[in-house]
Amino acid sequence: MTPRKRLRAPLAILTVTGLALTAACTSGGADDGGGEDGGDGDDAxxxxxxxxxxxxxxxxxxxxxxxxxxxxxxxxxxxxxxxxxxxxxxxxxxxxxxxxxxxxxxxxxxxxxxxxxxxxxxxxxxxxxxxxxxxxxxxxxxxxxxxxxxxxxxxxxxxxxxDVIRHCIILRADWLANLGLEQPQTTDELFEVARAFTEDDPDGNGQDDTYGFINPAWPGSIGSNSPYDALELWHGAGNLWTDEGGELVPSFTTDEWMEAVLYERDLVQNGYTNPDYATMDPATWNEPFVNGQGGIIIDVQSRAPQLVDLFREQDPENFESYVALVGQPEGPNGTFAMPTSGxxxxxxxxxxxxxxxxxxxxxxxxxxxxxxxxxxxxxxNGIEGDNFTVVDDYAEFNPDRQDFTDQVTGAWAQLGMNVAGYNAYSTRPETPFDEGLAQLRLDLQAEDLENAVFNPGASLVSDTYMSSGTQLDTLISDARIQFIAGQIDEAGLQDVIDRWHSQGGDQVIAEMNELYSELG
Amino acid sequence: MATLIEAQAASGASAATLRPQNRRNVRETLARYRWLLFLMLPGIIYFLLFRFWPMYGAQIAFRDYIPFLGIEGSPWVGWEHFETFFTNPDFPRLLRNTLILAALSLFIAFPLTIVMALLLNELRLNILKRTVQTLVYVPHFLSWTVVVSLTGLLFAIGNGPLWTLLNDVMGTETNFLADPAWFRPLIVLQDVWKNTGWGTIIFLAALAGVDQEQYEAAIIDGAGRWQRVWHITLPSIRSTIIVLLILQTGQILNTGFEQIYLMSNALNRTVADVFDTYVYFVGIQQGSYSYATAVGLAKAIVGVILIFGTNWLAKRFNQQGIF
Missing domain, CATH: 3.40.190.10 (Periplasmic binding protein-like II)
Known part of the structure; x- marks a missing residue:
């Protein structure tokens, strides 16, 4: 090896290391310049x-x-x-x-x-x-x-x-018919339906193999549109925050919340709810409903057409007779409907x-x-004449261009703001039954919108909540499930609520109310 | 490595007199081993880039990190996040859960690996040994998601085979997946099932190195199987056991995020919350990056202390440590 070559190796090493370090520095370094448009300055x-x-x-x-x-x-x-x-x-x-x-x-x-x-x-x-x-x-x-x-x-x-209103109750229509029951209009009637679905053999097979409610393990904590949140709101507990005489209080500190949690506990303790409510994967929510194990789901309306489609595969003749869609019920303390954040x-x-x-x-x-x-x-919708055509003011999609349609609905639609109203076409329903279901959804939305209970603190952001809100909320949602399961009693639940207060909750309440009075 | 550090320390201590000579020594050493050093380069670059460079980011544990302001732009807050963590009412519970799970893994899962390796070693029929070995490795290649799903199926209320069997035997109606009392046994069971086979590899390699003549001599002396295992096999792999034990202790607080996260639910969270899930919870879900980093850093420091502690203990009992 000649001396010159010998010199090159270390040089190469130095260069490589140097490059690697520079690369690392720029990727993590300060943000100078504002991307591609940064240099343009005032230019359009x-x-x-x-x-x-x-x-x-x-x-x-x-x-x-x-x-x-x-x-x-x-x-x-x-x-x-x-x-x-x-x-x-x-x-x-x-x-x-x-x-x-x-x-x-x-x-x-x-x-x-x-x-x-x-x-x-x-x-x-x-x-x-x-x-x-x-x-x-x-x-x-x-x-x-x-x-x-x-x-x-x-x-x-x-x-x-x-949509501002999406929640509803979905029931097994055939079970209601078998037992001669009406669609529940109040939370008490809903409880009675859950009891009957469990105890009165709604599928008529002579076996005790059914239950009423199907509740999955909810991934979110409180105020995350879970079935429990819905039941509590229907009892009048409010939507996360409640305005009591100009003062914001967390909904789980109200008497109505306690009343609702007792109702939920009764549903579980009497066996009117699926036994694996604490561990069930929400992705499998439809299965017990379609398999005939459970008969009540509280969730968004769009689950109803999904269920109808599943029954359509299973029983193409009578698929129309399985799914009943009911609006949000009246509670013991009035009529309240759960909205989305909109x-x-x-x-x-x-x-x-x-x-x-x-x-x-x-x-x-x-x-x-x-x-x-x-x-x-x-x-x-996409491009008219390419992947869809307009028929009776509905979009009818071209099956040959399904890949393109999927990219429109699965990606481009995410840019849609539609704050001044949705003006694109709706998808054409397959059958008159589907059209009826779509119309029912719109009617129920209009009806429930009148009773919608909005979160009075939705726009307020408290510093303490930002830094420890997830932990605080989970404290309550875990305790709720533990109470429903019978692991803790009312005193135990109260202990957790007290802990919520002392671990930062009181500060959240104070900050929220300060903002509330400033802006309200 | 050690000599290099000592050399640097020495040069730092009495700089003026020793420095020129040392510098020449270093230069000579570098020149002599340049090709070895060159071979080490990829490794060095790897460690610099992926192990040391990220430590730069650990400083956000002492800042109030706001992504928009960047690491350097975020304000310093000193020990605030550490104080919040150690005074947090959740802290004792997290520590307890983590330590219990770690202890279970150290005292149950780890010895089982050695037992399994010894059992495999005693198999004389080679084809049987190979087959069993391969079969016990298989679970290692399944992800935790799969293992947890399998557990879910086996313990499903009403129709899970293990749920039915165990409840029939005990005469109960336990929901194993949600019962806090069953959380730890399930975790250990999964851990043993998934990792024991794989863990035997290093022990089997060590066992293969044991001098066969010793066994022959022992047989002639009339030693039985147990005596051979106790007096020949175990002492021969003692140093391997110690090294793995030290490494294991360093990992003691890494209880394994995926497994525990997937197995936890609202009903067993009181025993399931460990440092790793807590970091995920506050760091990723809540976005308190600085706080989560502080927790992770505190955990890492405890890990380092444990490694040094075990190493010191090992040396004290006349064994070789790892450094």
């Missing part, structure tokens, strides 16, 4: 990048048909960074910490990271822009929902609208990528265009 945006989640098997490709149509419609080159929905939360945090921030981000919830970033000035405050009326498609038809999506009275994003995340605009007010106005104009009827049809 020629392209717009959006980060959004997708549910489809494969995300749409860059510049696919919808992208082209939308870019043409809005006059800027749109590019979407698709992130799988399951990894979206993590990705959001990583992107916020990095230096390549998109111009618009779908934010799925008011997480600690988002709220802190927003309060530190990381996102544009859109409150006044949206109220100005300059962007007619972005003026919410439901200002309560817009306020609820904000942080302490300030709106940091344009929310993605969802939105599913929002589109926020980071200040590090959209730097000037001119650029912001431009982005808002694009978002306004994305909410026009024409854009809504592109986002939710």
């Amino acid at each position: 945006l020629s392209s717009l990048s959006i980060m959004a989640p997708y549910f489809a098997a494969v995300p749409p490709e860059e510049d696919d048909l919808i992208d082209q149509a939308l870019s043409e419609l809005t006059g800027v080159d749109l590019s979407v960074q698709w992130v799988p929905n399951t990894a979206y939360g993590e990705r959001t945090n990583v992107v916020l910490a990095g230096d390549d921030i998109p111009d618009v981000m779908v934010i799925q919830g008011k997480t600690q990271a988002f709220v802190q970033t927003a309060e530190a000035g990381g996102f544009w405050d859109l409150t006044d822009y949206l109220r100005s009326g300059d962007y007619p498609n972005l003026v919410s038809e439901n200002p309560d929902v817009e306020e609820a999506s904000g942080v302490n009275g300030r709106v940091f994003g344009i929310y993605r609208a969802r 939105y599913s995340g929002f589109l926020a605009i980071p200040r590090s990528s959209v730097e000037t007010e001119e650029q912001l106005e431009q982005v808002l104009t694009v978002l306004n265009d994305l909410t026009s009827t024409e854009a809504q049809i592109l986002l939710n």
